[in-house]
Amino acid sequence: MRIGGLATGMDIDELVNKLMTAERIPLTKMQQDRTTLTWTRDAFRDVNLKLTELDNMFLDMKLSKTYHSKTISSSNENAISATATAGASNGTYKISVSELATSEMTIGGKIAIDPNEKLSDKGVKATHYTFTTYDKDGKPQEQGFDILPDDTLNTVLKRISEVDNNVRMFYDESSNRVVMETTRTGIYNTNGGSEVEFGGNDFFNEVLKLGTGNREKHVAAKNAVFTYNDNLEITSQNNNYTLNGITYNFKNTTTEPVLLTVDNDVDAAFDNIKNFVDKYNEVIDKLNGSQREEKYRNYKPLTDEQKKEMSEKEIELWEEKAKSGLLKGESIITNGMFSLRQSWYANVNADGKYKSITDIGITTTKSYLDGGKLEIDEKKLKEALREDPESVRKLFSNDEKGDNRGIVNRVQDSLSTIKSSIEDRAGNTYKTEENYTLGKRLKDLNKRISDFEKRLTNVETRYWNQFTAMEKAIQRMNEQSSYLTSQFSS
Known part of the structure; x- marks a missing residue:
């Protein structure tokens, strides 16, 4: 101060x-x-x-596609819709759908198991189990899962469903039945059997009652079947099919051909x-x-x-x-x-x-x-x-x-x-x-500002020192003046 x-x-x-x-x-x-x-x-x-x-x-x-956008109109949108790539040819196409692709579903017989109680209490062995699905080429793929000592029916069905095996399983409490279904449509087992097979596995056959003699209902998977321009019959494992740059989406079977017209989408x-x-x-x-x-x-x-x-x-x-x-x-x-x-x-x-x-x-x-x-x-x-x-x-x-x-x-x-x-x-x-x-100029300017601020601090200190020195000098003069005044007055 x-x-x-x-x-x-x-x-x-x-x-x-x-x-x-x-x-x-x-x-x-x-x-x-x-x-x-x-x-x-x-x-x-x-x-x-x-x-x-x-x-x-x-x-x-x-x-x-930015310049070749296509628009497709359908004479029956409820049965067939379509999208087209830029390379699709303009024109009218005739499509008839005789069969839609469906997934496989098996509904088991009634079971007397609380889905939240331990399976081990029902005599189910805690071990590794397998079942078979089929890949896109029709080759069998073994799928496996473990039943642990503390597992319940719900935890096991969830474990099977969460794996990427094209299978979903759940327990329906209202009917006391287990449902197994494929998560994809179409036929992949080219041998004519089920899409999901578990052979002599007692867990599926006896415990879940999904086997042939115990199950309530079995619905086989189907392929979509459609006819292109009256002559070419095609099957598809899905309810969509791409042909010559046009992807057809099947929603219902048809009683008469559906006309799909492809044109440039100028708008x-x-x-x-x-x-x-x-x-x-x-x-x-x-x-x-x-x-x-x-x-x-x-x-x-x-x-x-x-x-x-x-x-x-x-x-x-x-x-x-x-x-x-x-x-x-x-x-x-x-x-x-x-x-x-x-x-x-x-x-x-x-x-x-x-x-x-x-x-x-x-x-x-x-x-x-x-x-x-x-x-x-x-x-x-x-x-x-x-x-x-x-x-x-x-x-x-x-x-x-x-x-x-x-x-x-x-x-x-x-x-x-x-x-x-x-x-x-x-x-x-x-x-x-x-x-x-500009960054270099800013950096240089910041340095100059910093240096100048330091210089100002020194200048301000010098001013104060000069004024302080002046104050001291005047103070001494005042003291001398007072001393002389007191001497003359005595």
Whole structure:
């Protein structure tokens, strides 16, 4: 604690503070510069986040299904529905279903076992048991499980069901019966027997009463049977089947053929392209907006002292202007926008009907202030997708170099260059300050601020020492004056 002015009556603390205010002017300027650099870095990173959103759409825009979407209508949706890949041929297909695929189910006879009591109390031996299922090639697969001394019927049935063996078992308390069923449809046992076999296993035959002489009911598995275009009969272990790029889903048997019509889904393809263009326009809004913001050079970042004298609303309005125009004139942004515009408008000399986006109804908006945003002639684009979707795909996603390179790939190339340049300038959350330009400047500025703060501490100490020395000198003079006065008066 420093107390001054005892000898002189001067407010030394106020004097030192005023002197230090002048000394701190360069520090305030450096702190404001640091805040501006931080804001600029964050503004660049915000741009990169928007670029990443567009970047995430490129994969879908390179897929054939984006442009070759198919729609399928069924004359009887309750019996058969279908989906189609991009390679499915347009046309009408006739399907008749005579049999649906079903799973196997065995309902055991009544048993006198409390499902929660120990099986060992009922004389069931605690040991390893097996049963047989069949794989997709019809080969027998031995399945095993253990019955432990403390096991109950419920714990054993749960243990069997939780294993990946295509079998589910449970106990029905209302009928006192065990139910065993396959979890898949279709016939896998090509020998004509059951899908689940347990031979002479007494646990299944006698305890659970699932054997031939003891069971209540047995329903064999069935394959689906359908006829394609009146002539080709096909069986399937599942109630769906893929043929020539079309997957048919069987829901019911039919009394007459169901007609399924495959056509280009122009609306879906249009929406895919429109969503991409909309996201691109958002990117252009972000880039162009940063160049059209007014730069208020008289609005510097506020110091802590200045903020104390302002309301929250005043601070908000001030900083809004202080942050405005931070990226204005940045060559990374202006060059990036130019590169993106070139990517869209360079001709694509691929083997297709369309060479330019204007051929399919995509153009820039009429206002130059929009910065190159795109607009779509819906009628013209849908017409192109309907007449030649493959040419539209090549125009957008042809994956070659040079003049044959598709628009999407060109835009991605430009976008990657912009993102890389921004990361070199402003880094990202994973980069340390030494690894990007603004970070190095911030690090250097932080060091200068730290050094200057140490210098200010020394300057303030020097001022206090000087004023203290002055106080001591005046105190001595006062003491001498008092002594002389007392001598003359005696």
